[in-house]
Amino acid sequence: LEDYKIHLTGDNSSSEQAESTPRAATNPPDWPTDHRRVPDYRPVDRNRDVEGRPNGENAFARAFLTIMFTGVVMNATAAKVWGSTAGPYFPRLFRYAIGGEW
Numbered sequence: 001l002e003d004y005k006i007h008l009t010g011d012n013s014s015s016e017q018a019e020s021t022p023r024a025a026t027n028p029p030d031w032p033t034d035h036r037r038v039p040d041y042r043p044v045d046r047n048r049d050v051e052g053r054p055n056g057e058n059a060f061a062r063a064f065l066t067i068m069f070t071g072v073v074m075n076a077t078a079a080k081v082w083g084s085t086a087g088p089y090f091p092r093l094f095r096y097a098i099g100g101e102w
Contacts, residue, residue: 027033027041056062082094 031041032038056065086093
């Protein structure tokens with residue numbers, strides 16, 4: 001949120017820090033510019049403090065986010081494994097019609 005200068009009610013410390021550290025970066029040559037509202041390129045900040053990263057405000061939110069993203073990774077992994085092993089032999093096994101395809 002600090003990168004987009006969004007004002008959070010009750011939090012005055014992060015806005016001062018974001019304004020004091022300007023980020024000057026040039027866009028790579030292959031950066032898309034033909035679309036509207038594409039933000040400028042920002043390099044990855046590998047030295048960012050872990051405390052500044054959003055990972056849930058309490059234990060319940062943190063557990064929810066962990067379970068949600070773990071499920072996404074498991075689904076993607078299963079799809080890749082299926083596509084590279086038995087998927088070519090059974091192409092219509094896990095396919096179903098969506099939104100007007102039938």
